[in-house]
Amino acid sequence: MLFNSYEFALFLPIVFVLYWFVANKNLKLQNALLVVVSYVFYCWWDWRFGFLLAFSTLLDFYSGQAIERSTSKANKKLWLIISVGINLGFLCFFKYYNFFAESFAEMLEMMGFTVHMSTLNIILPVGISFYTFHGLSYVFDIYNDKAKPVDDLVTYAVFVSFFPLLVAGPIERASHLLPQFMVKRNLDYNRVIDGSFQIVWGLFKKIVIADSAASLVDGIFGDEVASGSIRALGAVLFAFQIYCDFSGYSDVALGVAKFFGISLMTNFKYPYFSRDIAEFWRRWHISLSTWFRDYLYIPLGGSKGGTWMKVRNTFIIFLVSGFWHGANWTFVFWGFLNALYFLPLLLTNRNRNNLEVVAANSALPSVREFFGILITFILTVFAWIFFRAASMKAAFTYIGQMLQPSLLKFPKLKGADNTTLLIVVLMIIIMLSVEWLYRRREYAFNGIYLKKLPLQLFIIMALVSLIYLFGGEQASFIYFQF
Known part of the structure; x- marks a missing residue:
């Protein structure tokens, strides 16, 4: 369902009335309503997408609880690897399988081999990159002792599937959004x-x-x-x-x-x-930029190491950001080009001017x-x-x-x-x-x-x-x- 559609123009006021004038006295009912309408909103494109969203939600919810219950660092890491591995596995399959298959075939052909590589007619689930990153931030924060897992599945489900941000962000953090679904909300006409x-x-x-x-x-x-x-x-x-x-x-x-x-x-x-380009990336798609900063750039060492580490980490974050956008070398080069733009500012310490x-x-x-x-x-x-x-x-x-x-x-x-x-x-x-x-x-x-x-x-x-x-x-x- 598109925001700029007549269906959404009808959908939004109906949900608003149900939310504030039917379910308003019960927080759990409000959250449950939001989960239901979010799945309706999401499945409007293809009802099969809902199963993948539900699986991702259950995976990260129970992984978060397992990480919290684990008594050893090894068990915590195991559950983190399971959650991250499955999430990224689904993301790579739906988004990048054909890209890797075709690129591999082209490489072999350049080496003189004759290749007949078939690709799959894979439908990319809408918003998979966004809600996957929602779940990953949740399990990362629990693993790093920056957040506690929620006990209520409905509360976690509405965090992942909340329909305004479900298909194109912003990519929210559990520390910011989850608490808002755990307290009573009041209708504020302003x-x-x-x-x-x-x-x-x-x-x-x-x-x-x-x-x-x-x-x-x-x-x-x-x-x-x-x-x-x-x-x-x-x-x-x-x-x-x-x-x-x-x-x-x-x-x-x-x-x-x-x-x-x-x-x-x-x-x-x-x-x-x-x-400058550094300021541009503090102002463009902020939720993605800060996600990569917190969960990729800083764990790699950020800007604390020597010049080589700073340069390496900068190129990694821009290249990954480019590849996140799509299975095409054009996106990777776009990220590479922005890293080149950013490099002089980084080397002269003017990236935060x-x-x-x-x-x-x-x-x-x-x-x-x-x-x-x-x-x-x-x-x-x-x-x-x-x-x-x-x-x-x-x-x-x-x-x-x-x-x-x-x-x-x-x-x-x-x-x-x-x-x-x-x-x-x-x-x-x-x-x-x-x-x-x-x-x-x-x-x-x-x-x-x-x-x-x-x-x-x-x-x-x-x-x-x-x-x-x-x-x-x-x-x-x-x-x-x-």
Whole structure:
């Protein structure tokens, strides 16, 4: 079930009424209701996916209890290995089997062997990377004595399957989310209103900008004779498409969670206002970046060792992050490229220079901040080409065709695409302007409903009207494939 679907528009108010006005006096009933509706939400794509989600939930729930009960370090480690091994085994099978099989066959053919390797027609379960990482963080924290296992299966099940974050995050930690399902929640109408604003803003970014840009991006990346400037335009448009698509999903997820008295971690903090790549990765897909930091980078030694260890760990975390996104060498190279971007900052100890919001005490950025933002954006856009391309060959072909003398020509699309482009550019300018004004807040418009109500109602109605006008075919979210 998509957030931008009519089914969800009916599903959400029904669940809201049942949650607050039927099950509101019983915490366990509320949690049980959330589990049931979350499985309905998830199985809307394919009912078979529900069995895998249930198995993963049971595995980590009982593994966590077994780790806690174990009296020896060896037993604790055994149960950790069982949980991690099975979880990653399922993830690798569904997500990477064909990739490894095809890569192995290609390697053998390069060595002169004739190979007839068959691959399976495997359906990738929606959200498997996200809920697998939820469970892994839970057992890791118990093993490292940073958390205690819960005794109630329903409570743990709602932590794993809570429908707003189930299929595309944010990737929550048990220490943050589980306690919220263990205490009574009270209906707070201010939070519901705030959540409504965040949902509308997320849908605006997804439907009005991302989906409109998608048709242009698909056309440009599929055009074999496009000029260099058109190629550059396509890369920039994809940068905004993926940002508005994924951050739009996250905004809707956080807004929906507020309807049920639950706070999820912020996943995006205006990443295209970053002044260097290190700051960008503190602001982009924060839940994944911090997950790899806590459960991979730090256990490997983090930045405590010598220069070689710092460099090694940096490349490991970026390469794994790239591979997490998909079974394609393009994602691995995308991670490698970002590691290269990050390396000079790491070696000169400037990777934590920009911790405060840009232009913290002024309306506009300084000249240095402006060029820092511009350079970071250009580097990011270049890396996104590999993320978007179907193969490494396609990516390098695209870049070669972009870096031609025609790069300096004014980009002009064909026919009606020019009108679409003008509209998309206008919407991007509006989005960036609003996010710049409210860059100190959790999300654009956060909290402004409390004052100047007539103006805010006008704004919200304008956004809803745009969403309605641009809403046509219900397009899936990009990160559903990961």
